[in-house]
Amino acid sequence: MANVHGTSAPEYSKLSELLSSTIDNGKDVGASVSVTVDGETVVDIWGGWADEAKTTPWSENTIVNVWSTTKTMTFLSALILAERGQLDFHEKVATYWPEFAQNGKADIEVRHLMGHTSGVSAWEQPVETDDIYDWEKSTSMLAAQAPWWTPGEGSGYHALNQGHLIGEVIRRIDGRMLGDFFAEEVARPLDADFHIGLDPAEFARVSNVIPPPPLDFDLAALDPNSLLVKTFTGPAPAAEEAWTPQWRQACIGAANGHGNARSVARVQAIVANGGTVDGVSLLSADTIQMIFEEQAHGVDQVLGLPVRFGMGYALHSEAVPYLPEGNYAYWGGWGGSSIIVDIDRKISFAYVMNRMDEGLLGDMRGINLAREVFKR
Numbered sequence: 041m042a043n044v045h046g047t048s049a050p051e052y053s054k055l056s057e058l059l060s061s062t063i064d065n066g067k068d069v070g071a072s073v074s075v076t077v078d079g080e081t082v083v084d085i086w087g088g089w090a091d092e093a094k095t096t097p098w099s100e101n102t103i104v105n106v107w108s109t110t111k112t113m114t115f116l117s118a119l120i121l122a123e124r125g126q127l128d129f130h131e132k133v134a135t136y137w138p139e140f141a142q143n144g145k146a147d148i149e150v151r152h153l154m155g156h157t158s159g160v161s162a163w164e165q166p167v168e169t170d171d172i173y174d175w176e177k178s179t180s181m182l183a184a185q186a187p188w189w190t191p192g193e194g195s196g197y198h199a200l201n202q203g204h205l206i207g208e209v210i211r212r213i214d215g216r217m218l219g220d221f222f223a224e225e226v227a228r229p230l231d232a233d234f235h236i237g238l239d240p241a242e243f244a245r246v247s248n249v250i251p252p253p254p255l256d257f258d259l260a261a262l263d264p265n266s267l268l269v270k271t272f273t274g275p276a277p278a279a280e281e282a283w284t285p286q287w288r289q290a291c292i293g294a295a296n297g298h299g300n301a302r303s304v305a306r307v308q309a310i311v312a313n314g315g316t317v318d319g320v321s322l323l324s325a326d327t328i329q330m331i332f333e334e335q336a337h338g339v340d341q342v343l344g345l346p347v348r349f350g351m352g353y354a355l356h357s358e359a360v361p362y363l364p365e366g367n368y369a370y371w372g373g374w375g376g377s378s379i380i381v382d383i384d385r386k387i388s389f390a391y392v393m394n395r396m397d398e399g400l401l402g403d404m405r406g407i408n409l410a411r412e413v414f415k416r
Contacts, residue, residue: 046085063088070098071393074301079313090247104247105282107373110297115352123327143186155335155349156195159187162274169277173290195336203293219291234299238288251279252396304390312388378406
């Protein structure tokens with residue numbers, strides 16, 4: 041049986057068994073799981089290997105690219121500015137970022153960026169992955185293009201560009217890049233090992249993601265004008281792109297955050313625990329309640345699946361039947377990482393791994409672990 045290291049409160053001991061079993065059966069290569077209750081870490085476990093060849097054990101300080109789980113850190117950063125009265129989610133984006141008003145986008149509000157309803161779900165062609173590493177170029181491209189559907193009328197998942205959109209609003213208000221804002225206002229005060237833009241000094245402890253099997257459909261065979269194709273090809277970095285120094289160091293607030301389950305759960309414990317963790321106060325109850333302002337509820341025009349989006353985070357709905365009724369905020373990353381925040385019971389749960397499962401959604405590893413936490 042695979043060794044699982046770390047600590048776990050007795051009532052959550054089953055999580056270690058579940059993680060060990062997924063490593064044994066090959067569904068996981070290396071992974072970490074963490075749970076906080078009332079702002080305190082009650083589960084912090086890890087096991088398996090940091091590399092596909094299984095030569096280097098996953099350690100206490102191993103970190104990995106968590107893909108779209110990063111978005112929850114971007115949402116939290118925006119919520120902090122809202123808490124301080126510097127950002128109004130119902131204000132026009134162009135109030136903060138005047139150039140964004142181009143091409144029919146003058147009336148788009150910040151909440152539309154947060155809730156995937158802006159109509160700007162990716163970059164217009166032509167665009168290459170290298171373009172998104174250049175902040176000025178990539179945000180100028182977004183400012184210049186027209187929305188692909190009527191803003192506010194349904195969601196279309198902002199897969200890769202949401203961090204650039206929200207991040208530029210943050211930069212215009214605060215002056216700092218999103219990665220710097222998050223590091224200085226969130227990660228360092230909480231002593232959380234999560235990074236949006238990774239210092240090369242940390243590269244040695246990164247576990248490279250293990251790319252998923254190919255999709256069971258060919259994007260090139262689909263309608264090139266569909267929102268799915270335009271979004272997931274605008275641009276379309278392969279999973280291996282996350283291995284590169286350029287990706288690791290860039291500011292991609294929708295996709296290139298590096299951390300482990302401990303850091304993800306600890307940061308999002310701010311939301312779960314009423315805005316304060318270990319004396320670090322970042323949000324009030326009123327600001328946390330903004331998360332639950334529904335922005336869209338229905339079949340997402342990009343994902344093709346039912347999702348209920350609040351202010352950034354997804355909310356409890358028919359899409360997550362494994363969670364009991366309540367005030368939950370959640371999201372996850374390509375391949376399987378996930379974060380779930382239970383406001384009522386003050387619980388945050390995170391699962392972070394290196395072996396990416398096929399498809400964008402439907403990975404059962406994190407769901408099975410979450411079921412064990414939220415059945416209580």
